[in-house]
Amino acid sequence: MYAFPRYSPLATSYCLILLLATLSCSKQEAPLYQEQILALGALVDISLWGVKPEAARQAADAITADFNRIHTTWHAWKPSELTRINAQLVTGHAFSVNPEMIPLLVRAHALSQASDHLFNPAIGQLLARWGFQGDEPKGPPPDPAVISALISQHPTLDDVVIEGDHLRSTNRAVQLDVGAIGQGYAVDVAIAHLRKLGVENAMVNASGDIRVIGRHGNRPWRIGIRDPRGSGILASIELQGDESIVTSGTYERYFDYAGKRYHHIIDPRTGYPAQGTLSVTVLASDTATADAASTALVVAGTKDWHRIARAMGIKQAMLIDDHGTVHIDPVLAKRIRFETTPAPKIELSPPL
Amino acid sequence: MPRKLTTTRDDHLIAWLTALAVTIHIAESALPSPLPGIKPGLANVVTIAVLIRYGWRMAAWVTLLRVLVSSLLLGSFLSPTFVLSLSGALCSALVLALTYIVAQRLPGAGLSALGYSVLAALAHMAGQFAVAYALFIPHPALLHLLPVLMSAAVIFGAVSGIIAQAMLTKAGA
């Protein structure tokens, strides 16, 4: 016989109280500590989960110091250790550098090589000529003759010889600009620092270059990816454990001159802004790799992005071309959720 | 010599009506509730009928006795349910009494069973909620439930009111 479930009022009332209690718990002030700092010419958001406020403040201060130190060391146009290096590189003689700078240079070199030098931190001169080494790029674009003269010298990090803490350039056209990796590198340094301080759940977001460790309480970290064609959200993804996400977009920095738009991602092969791509999003375990790769893939474009991503060891990436079509690998396609209606046209690539 | 306990006619009436309300209350508590905290509150029908027929004192007696007796029978006396139930009942009895007295003095302010019932249900829910908030879970998130709870109160209050109205029409004929 079917027995109708009986609810005693006592049980009901405890249910009510339990329900209300869970409701109120889930809404309770999360043990989330957030701090926003201005460093590296960027807004840096630090989110720490489950860290006591006092310890969190100290961690945030430590990271702020990291970011500021990296900012002042690597600034490409305000007097910094990097501008001093650039001044010496043209001499062709060996000179000593701050040993702290070597790891990033070695790292950048490896990534540059893997990307067929589409990510190329040696084209500082080109970037300077385009005015992208400046707070407010505004054109006009450089003389075509200047551009072709600069690219004909093929400056790359292959030309920079690192011996201990000494640098020497075999190519006088080499001028370093770590704009496409420095921010990601700083995020990595910050995360390493947090780990050393015992923080297990955190997110560092430097102007959209994001790395997470652990989780946001009982759920992963939720990331929205901005639509490169508008101001809304294109897609969302959940990150946890140790993952980075970086998007490079042609909409981030640009100037309009004589009715034409010139963006900041310069193709080192042509000397002109890369064509055909709106943005590239890369997931990787470290932010420096994701940062460099996203820039390289914008330059690579729809034709070569897959090959370059593989060469750089990238397993998850997405490229959005000028027509708004999303080119994406199957692994990322599976975990990303598109938020726009209608959903964008998607072209699935072979696995990376 | 043992003193004889004298009872009035009103006492008997209260006892009978309370018994009826308790029966409804207990029967209803055996029903599954769609959402904790939301009950039809059909025992309210008796309260409203008594209010209109016999005045607010009688109604208050019936309401408070109903809560007390039901809790004793159900074994929830002094439990959180009882506290919530009692605070709701007190609040509703208070509002009914005040409205009733005002309605008596003020011509044109007369309420039918429908109006009383909706008022009683709202007062019951508000009182219960206030106590739940103050005693059990003083968290702002609870306030999110308030609109739903109050909506249910209005709906069930209206239903009870219509039933009470029907009962009175039949009985009063």
Place this chain on the structure above:
Amino acid sequence: MKFSATRADAVVLVAALALLAFLYIKFWGDATRGEQARILVGGKEFSVISLHQDQHLNIPGALGVSVLEIHAGRIRFADSPCHGKQCVHTGWITLGGEVAACLPNRISVQVIGREPRFDAINF
């Protein structure tokens, strides 16, 4: 059956419905979208403002005054003394967690919701 609802009944019912409307607006009306925006100047909190009151705000920054516009639950940079106007191009932001910033003027605006949909926005 004669149904004898009175005028006072009608008053009670109307008042009850008005109360419900009030409760829904008060406790539910603002639960989905961002309700407030936090304005930071030079990384320090300048103010937290509601997105439900349409207004223009003049925020003094490093270069000069940036104008923030709040309209229909959204906020944007209407004007800023920077050259690139990157902040103005960002357009309206409304979702919890969304950020618009004028770096040259060191002003940033972040929409804060009850539970932001995203912990961070990648761009």
